[in-house]
Amino acid sequence: MKNHIGVIDSGVGGLTVAKEIMRQLPRESIYYFGDTARCPYGPRPKEEVKAYTLQMIRFLDQFHLKALVIACNTATAVVLKEIEQESPIPVIGVIDPGARAALKETKTGKVGVIGTIGTIRSGAYEKALNRLNPKAEVYSLACPKLVPLVESGIHDKEYAFRIVQESLQPLQDLPIDTLILGCTHYPFLTDIIGKVLGERVKLISSAEETALELSTVLYYRGLLREREGNEKPKHKLFVSGDPTVMDEMASTFITDSYRIFQADLGN
Amino acid sequence: MKNHIGVIDSGVGGLTVAKEIMRQLPRESIYYFGDTARCPYGPRPKEEVKAYTLQMIRFLDQFHLKALVIACNTATAVVLKEIEQESPIPVIGVIDPGARAALKETKTGKVGVIGTIGTIRSGAYEKALNRLNPKAEVYSLACPKLVPLVESGIHDKEYAFRIVQESLQPLQDLPIDTLILGCTHYPFLTDIIGKVLGERVKLISSAEETALELSTVLYYRGLLREREGNEKPKHKLFVSGDPTVMDEMASTFITDSYRIFQADLGN
Numbered sequence A, B: 001m002k003n004h005i006g007v008i009d010s011g012v013g014g015l016t017v018a019k020e021i022m023r024q025l026p027r028e029s030i031y032y033f034g035d036t037a038r039c040p041y042g043p044r045p046k047e048e049v050k051a052y053t054l055q056m057i058r059f060l061d062q063f064h065l066k067a068l069v070i071a072c073n074t075a076t077a078v079v080l081k082e083i084e085q086e087s088p089i090p091v092i093g094v095i096d097p098g099a100r101a102a103l104k105e106t107k108t109g110k111v112g113v114i115g116t117i118g119t120i121r122s123g124a125y126e127k128a129l130n131r132l133n134p135k136a137e138v139y140s141l142a143c144p145k146l147v148p149l150v151e152s153g154i155h156d157k158e159y160a161f162r163i164v165q166e167s168l169q170p171l172q173d174l175p176i177d178t179l180i181l182g183c184t185h186y187p188f189l190t191d192i193i194g195k196v197l198g199e200r201v202k203l204i205s206s207a208e209e210t211a212l213e214l215s216t217v218l219y220y221r222g223l224l225r226e227r228e229g230n231e232k233p234k235h236k237l238f239v240s241g242d243p244t245v246m247d248e249m250a251s252t253f254i255t256d257s258y259r260i261f262q263a264d265l266g267n
Helices: A015-024 A046-060 A073-086 A095-105 A117-122 A124-132 A146-151 A157-171 A186-197 A206-220 A243-253 B015-024 B046-060 B073-086 B095-105 B117-122 B124-132 B146-151 B157-171 B186-197 B206-220 B243-253
Strands: A004-009 A029-034 A065-070 A110-115 A137-142 A178-181 A202-205 A235-239 A258-262 B004-009 B029-034 B065-070 B110-115 B137-142 B178-181 B202-205 B235-239 B258-262
Touching (some): A004 A046, A015 A206, A015 A243, A015 B095, A029 A046, A046 A065, A065 A073, A073 A095, A073 A117, A073 A124, A095 A124, A095 A202, A095 B015, A095 B206, A110 A117, A110 A157, A117 A124, A117 A137, A124 A137, A146 A157, A146 A186, A157 A186, A186 A202, A206 B095, A235 A243, A243 A258, B004 B015, B004 B046, B015 B029, B015 B206, B029 B046, B046 B065, B065 B073, B065 B206, B073 B117, B073 B124, B095 B124, B095 B178, B095 B202, B110 B117, B117 B137, B124 B137, B137 B157, B146 B157, B146 B186, B186 B202, B186 B206, B202 B206, B235 B243
Parallel strands (some): A004 A065, A029 A235, A110 A137, A110 A178, A178 A202, A235 A258, B004 B065, B029 B235, B110 B178, B178 B202, B235 B258
16 A cells, blocks of 8 residues: 655655655655665766666665655756656655745745755745746855754754854845745754844745645645554655664654665665 | 636625636636626525526626636535536535635634534535545635625724624634635625734635636646737626626726626526
8 A cells, every 4th residue: 555655865864854744744654765875866967866866766665655745845856857757656855845835925926045055056936936936036045054054963053053154144235025035954954043133124034834734735646644543654764874873863853753775776 | 719717606705706706717717607696695595595596607608708716605614516527527625625724724723614604504614624635624704794794895994893703703712723715705804804803813815715726727737828919808797686786886896897787597
């Protein structure tokens, strides 16, 4: 029986999406793959991102997935279209949900996007926003320091604040009223980003919006788990690198129980 | 060519949904039917609501619709499931989008719902919320005075504030952090409801969330209009009653241009 949600990411960032799925859809079980051995994907050439992403998908294919979430903006920008066309199950990326939510939220039509160099260079958010609304004004900014900041664990809050402030400086004088956190690592920094930009800018979390979109897609396909009783879902996390880092992150962040495994992608 | 979005409602309330569709999807054209001659549907028996709704759908069927939005909570609660199963085009109701968005927004899992007597009596929101999250605590309240208040035009703001305050009194001591405006008329009262309940309660507009869901559904079905150029969409509003009331409401509220027609449902 097809029953699990596959979630793939270059590393731990996609845990923000997994956590949101657990929160918004607490009956569903998640099989997560984090390619921690080769994280980050942001600076890598397209062909490499594509090859790595397909390896993760092939690995999760051995389980009974009913939907796949590409919880990595870089991978979504590079490979979503292709995978969508070939996949027998629904495939949800993290870019369009954020774009749609931003167009719902903005009052002025002026939307900011922050992301990795790869995501911003791809222009994927501009395309998604302007395909829906050609008049939307999009201001994009690559913030290459934020993923390493999150991956390092954010132990020093003052240091983190300074890095975020420096990274977002170019946005300060722009007329945006909405900012898409265009990288699944960034929700770990939501509070700090909110303080730096103030209340005038509404933050859109790709993680929250992607989980909402998954909920919608499963509903229309009749794939939601509507079990009676209180059987808890069984989550599994697979990593290509050392499981310790993933376990540290997940154990402080994920409240559902899960099991963690190291997995060989065979390359 | 299937190109238009059908939107149906018991009266003018669905204009909040139509307006949100125009805002979030400015390339799409809308064919709206408001059954103003027989509004409100809220207090009517199920069979009547069903018959009236099917008449509106049959009327709009003569045009080339690519999707249908039932922009009326009462009609969604009574007839959506049946129509969904028989319709060759996607049908979007206003209840599930609000329920999903509320589960995204709530931090405490305690969600309030206000609606017409018919919507609240149907238990449709509780069902939608608990199907996704059995632990969500739902507090429902029928507010029969609010639709007539909106339909009357809200000319006296102080009077409107007093009616809203009285209607929402039973919610004041409840621990909810999120409130679903479970009637498409209510977004006309968003500011007043916000003042009455204060900042602790996040308001979910069925209108905004339904337009977002339409955007998502059209995307996954490959039905979004992605025209080049700046050709403006042509909206049409049909009413079963006197077009003057609809035109008054629409002309102050809808910024896109539209044409209005009186239509006979042949009953």
